[in-house]
Amino acid sequence: MIKVAVVGTNGLAQYIANSIATQTSHQFIILSRRPSPGLTARGWQVLQVDYSNPADLKFKLAGVDTVISTVSGNAQLALIDAAAAAHVRRFVPSEFGGPPSLRPQNDLLDNGRRAAILRLHQHEPSGMRFTVFTCGVLYERFAPGGMAASQIGLRSNIGQEGDYLMDFRRRRAQVPYLNSAGQPATICMTSAADVARFVVAALDLPSWPREFRLRGERLSVRDVVAIAEEIQGRPFEISGHTRSSLQDALTYARAVGDHARETRVHHLIATAEGRYDFVNTNLNQLVGVRPESFRDWLKIVPTKGGKVISCVLYNMRPVAGWGELPRRSKIGIFMCQLAYEALTKWGCQNGSPTADRANADLYLPICITNEALSKIGNWIKARYP
Ligand SMILES: NC(=O)c1ccc[n+]([C@@H]2O[C@H](COP(=O)([O-])OP(=O)(O)OC[C@H]3O[C@@H](n4cnc5c(N)ncnc54)[C@H](OP(=O)(O)O)[C@@H]3O)[C@@H](O)[C@H]2O)c1
Numbered sequence: 001m002i003k004v005a006v007v008g009t010n011g012l013a014q015y016i017a018n019s020i021a022t023q024t025s026h027q028f029i030i031l032s033r034r035p036s037p038g039l040t041a042r043g044w045q046v047l048q049v050d051y052s053n054p055a056d057l058k059f060k061l062a063g064v065d066t067v068i069s070t071v072s073g074n075a076q077l078a079l080i081d082a083a084a085a086a087h088v089r090r091f092v093p094s095e096f097g098g099p100p101s102l103r104p105q106n107d108l109l110d111n112g113r114r115a116a117i118l119r120l121h122q123h124e125p126s127g128m129r130f131t132v133f134t135c136g137v138l139y140e141r142f143a144p145g146g147m148a149a150s151q152i153g154l155r156s157n158i159g160q161e162g163d164y165l166m167d168f169r170r171r172r173a174q175v176p177y178l179n180s181a182g183q184p185a186t187i188c189m190t191s192a193a194d195v196a197r198f199v200v201a202a203l204d205l206p207s208w209p210r211e212f213r214l215r216g217e218r219l220s221v222r223d224v225v226a227i228a229e230e231i232q233g234r235p236f237e238i239s240g241h242t243r244s245s246l247q248d249a250l251t252y253a254r255a256v257g258d259h260a261r262e263t264r265v266h267h268l269i270a271t272a273e274g275r276y277d278f279v280n281t282n283l284n285q286l287v288g289v290r291p292e293s294f295r296d297w298l299k300i301v302p303t304k305g306g307k308v309i310s311c312v313l314y315n316m317r318p319v320a321g322w323g324e325l326p327r328r329s330k331i332g333i334f335m336c337q338l339a340y341e342a343l344t345k346w347g348c349q350n351g352s353p354t355a356d357r358a359n360a361d362l363y364l365p366i367c368i369t370n371e372a373l374s375k376i377g378n379w380i381k382a383r384y385p
Contacts, residue, residue, distance in 0.1 A: 003063050004028040004203065005088075007079060008070035009036050009046075011140075011150035012096065015196035016068055017044055023200055031060060031079075051075040057082035066090040068199060073112040077119055084123035090208060091120060091130040096195055098188075098276040099134050099211070108266050131208040133283075135195045136188030136215050136276045139297050142168050142228070145337050150192060157263035164267055166225055168298070171232055173225045176241040176272035187224070187276040190216040194291040201287035214283040216291035221271060227295050241268060341379060 006017045009032045020028045021044065029045045030036070036046045047060045051071075057078060061067065067083045069076055072094050083091055093116045100117060103110065120130040140147045146161040147153035158164045166173035179185045190198075198214045219227075229236050241249075246269050253261040270276065284291070 002026050002065035002203065005031055005061060005064045005067045006070070007031045007067060008094075009034075009039060010070055010154070011147075011152040012138075012192050012195065013068075013070045014039070014151070015193050016070075016199055019193075019196040019200040020203075023197070024203065026203060029060075029064070051078045054078065054082055054085070058086045061086035061088060064088050066092065066203065068092040069094045070096075072116075076112060076116050080116060080119045080123060084126050084128045088128055091128055092133060092199065093117065093120060093130060095132045096135050096138075098136060098270070099213070099278050100132055102273075102275045108263065109270060129208065130210075132211045133195070133199055133202075134211055134213045134278065135190040135198070136218075136278070137164075137190075137271075138195070139189055139191040139216065139292075139294060142166060142224075142298065144169055149337065151339075152192060157260040158267055163264055165221060165271065166228060166236065168228050168232070171229075171234060171236045173228075173236045173238045174241060174268060175221050175225060175238055176246060176268050177222060178242070179272055179274045180243070184220040184222060185272045186218060186220050186274065187271060188215040188218045188278055189224075189276075189294055190214060191292055191297050194289065197289045198283055198287060198291075201289050202283060205286060209282065212283040213278050213281045214289075214291075215278075215281055216297070217294045218277070218279075219294065224294065228298060231295070231298055241272070243272065246272065337383075338376070338379070341375075 004020060004026055006013050006020070006028055007030075009030060013030065017028060017030055017039070020026055021042075029047055030039060031047050031049045033049060033051070035048055039046050049060050050056050051074065061083055064083070064086065065088065067079065067088050067090070069079055069092060071079065076094055080091060080093075093113070095113060100113065103114065107114070117130075117132075120128075124130070138147060138152065140150045140152055141158065141164045143149055144161060146159050146163060147156070148159040149161075153159040161167060162170060162172065165175070176185050194216055195214070198212075202208065202212060225236055225238065246265060249265045250262060250269070253259075253265055
């Protein structure tokens with residue numbers, strides 16, 4: 001049995017913690033900047049950390065064998081330094097995307113990843129090894145409510161439904177058909193829950209290489225959309241992209257100073273350049289995880305089956321609360337979108353003393369500020385006139 005630190009409380013971190021709790025006998029802690037009563041209520045140990053306090057971070061990491069980071073930027077650099085100082089044996093940086101070797105210099109989508117890898121290299125002589133988990137694109141990018149509905153990618157500019165490649169429910173797609181070699185653009189993809197299962201299954205492997213590659217599927221982007229069309233039973237409105245049309249879109253986004261748009265175009269360019277693609281895996285064959293296919297995953301997206309969320313909106317007292325909602329039901333998607341607005345635009349905070357649902361796999365306890373309370377009505381009216 002080892003002690004693992006899962007760092008961050010976004011959807012991926014929660015999936016990883018849940019997998020450790022349900023599939024292993026390993027001990028784990030969660031490190032977060034804030035108290036997280038909803039997670040604590042599940043019996044999980046959440047330690048509050050201050051990334052600007054190296055001594056505090058080192059103290060919280062005492063006895064930890066493996067750190068699994070989902071945080072980025074300076075916070076992750078501080079975490080890496082503290083982990084090395086605390087004699088952590090293995091560090092998993094916040095990657096979970098395309099192969100790092102395919103990232104160009106000065107990548108707009110880098111988000112501090114390159115600096116983290118460099119820092120990890122620097123610490124290796126002191127004994128801390130690191131391994132990147134490469135999983136391609138998360139299926140959640142195509143979920144109703146987008147990745148944000150799973151509390152992933154909230155700050156990424158592609159967190160919302162339809163921000164990347166296709167909008168499943170509105171049946172629209174933007175497809176970069178060919179890669180730079182003139183071949184069909186291809187991506188590897190995995191669901192966040194399966195990424196977590198792979199990472200956790202790897203904990204028991206005796207040796208870790210520099211990079212574990214895993215995936216649920218490898219598909220051409222045209223096939224990704226074709227599967228969605230087949231499931232919807234209707235064709236999508238497709239805008240095909242060439243290299244030059246993507247370049248034009250980039251120039252336009254820059255000209256109008258729309259950074260979010262620029263990021264979204266960069267994701268399509270990265271897709272066309274094959275940066276989420278890899279031919280071989282080296283983890284699928286080592287562990288007993290049978291990942292869900294994209295088709296199977298997408299099929300249940302609009303149904304009422306699937307995972308449940310626990311959602312509580314509270315101001316001074318609870319405004320509204322649902323113990324367990326099917327996440328992919330209309331009300332589940334609605335709550336996820338509302339939570340996204342509250343967290344990203346209305347200055348609300350995560351965290352509630354009331355969320356406590358043992359069966360929920362994702363918690364959306366949102367503290368609604370007075371200012372946000374006044375916005376909810378208008379937000380609902382605008383969406384559901
Ligand atoms: N392959 C894909 O398609 C894909 C897509 C999206 C994300 N990902 C990967 O999934 C992981 C999670 O991504 P994410 O976009 O959800 O991460 P994120 O927005 O950066 O959040 C990760 C965690 O960082 C902490 N955090 C947020 N803001 C912070 C700040 N200003 N200072 C310090 N800590 C902060 C939060 O933890 P606390 O609040 O608990 O402190 C949060 O749970 C990353 O490794 C990312 O690369 C992959």
